[in-house]
Amino acid sequence: DQQVKQNSPSLSVQEGRISILNCDYTNSMFDYFLWYKKYPAEGPTFLISISSIKDKNEDGRFTVFLNKSAKHLSLHIVPSQPGDSAVYFCAAIYSGAGSYQLTFGKGTKLSVIP
Amino acid sequence: DGGITQSPKYLFRKEGQNVTLSCEQNLNHDAMYWYRQDPGQGLRLIYYSQIVNDFQKGDIAEGYSVSREKKESFPLTVTSAQKNPTAFYLCASSPRMSNPPTGNTIYFGEGSWLTVV
Numbered sequence: 001d002q003q004v005k006q007n008s009p010s011l012s013v014q015e016g017r018i019s020i021l022n023c024d025y026t027n028s029m030f031d032y033f034l035w036y037k038k039y040p041a042e043g044p045t046f047l048i049s050i051s052s053i054k055d056k057n058e059d060g061r062f063t064v065f066l067n068k069s070a071k072h073l074s075l076h077i078v079p080s081q082p083g084d085s086a087v088y089f090c091a092a093i094y095s096g097a098g099s100y101q102l103t104f105g106k107g108t109k110l111s112v113i114p
Numbered sequence: 115d116g117g118i119t120q121s122p123k124y125l126f127r128k129e130g131q132n133v134t135l136s137c138e139q140n141l142n143h144d145a146m147y148w149y150r151q152d153p154g155q156g157l158r159l160i161y162y163s164q165i166v167n168d169f170q171k172g173d174i175a176e177g178y179s180v181s182r183e184k185k186e187s188f189p190l191t192v193t194s195a196q197k198n199p200t201a202f203y204l205c206a207s208s209p210r211m212s213n214p215p216t217g218n219t220i221y222f223g224e225g226s227w228l229t230v231v
Contacts, residue, residue, distance in 0.1 A: 004156070006156075009154070032214060032215050034215060034220075041202065041225060041227060042224055042225060043204055043222035043223055043224050043225055044157075044204075044222055046216075046217035046220070047217075049214070049215055049216060049217075051214055089156060089157070091157075093215055095211055097211075098164065098210070098211050099145045099147075099162060099164050099208070099210065099211050100145065100147075100208040100211060100215055100219060100220050101147060101159055101162050101172070102147075102149075102157070102159070102206075102220070103159075104149075104156035104157040104158070105156050106154070106155055106156040107154075107155075107156055
């Protein structure tokens with residue numbers, strides 16, 4: 001049973017517009033959430049994280065929103081750039097496990113159209 | 115520079131063979147992890163180790179084995195018991211859990227492609 005779900009396999013956005021990537025989770029024990037960007041045959045690149053005690057975290061063009069009651073988070077990229085085209089993974093951590101083992105969603109492929 | 119090195123980048127295995135993927139880190143991290151990625155899928159945890167000489171099964175450990183004899187090394191063996199070994203394998207490392215995770219907490223290697231021929 002998937003504990004972290006990214007229900008949109010792909011998303012196309014015009015350059016300069018906002019990209020919104022969504023993620024849902026089922027395990028209420030998760031207390032940290034991270035977003036990664038990944039290219040084929042490469043390791044993931046960390047983008048931004050959020051603790052479950054917060055509802056928003058912002059870093060440059062990237063903002064993550066967390067709705068704990070809905071078990072939903074989203075990544076906003078504004079403005080979107082062609083270089084943002086990649087697969088984006090949502091991941092969650094349960095700190096009670098004592099390690100940073102990540103539970104990943106299946107990813108959303110973002111295409112930013114020039 | 116500190117980091118994680120995975121080798122080889124590409125590996126071909128004949129059916130029935132065991133193969134070992136190497137993962138070395140010089141970050142002085144206590145914890146190390148192995149993930150598997152299949153096309154169109156997320157990364158799934160195979161094994162992890164929080165300390166030398168100790169490791170735990172992840173979600174998909176069947177057909178795999180690991181060892182953690184040294185802090186900097188966490189090799190993964192894909193055994194002949196693994197029915198569908200063709201995948202992209204990623205190694206990661208981190209300090210032991212103490213602070214909220216940030217970009218400087220969890221490091222990933224560049225991955226290894228394993229193909230069964």
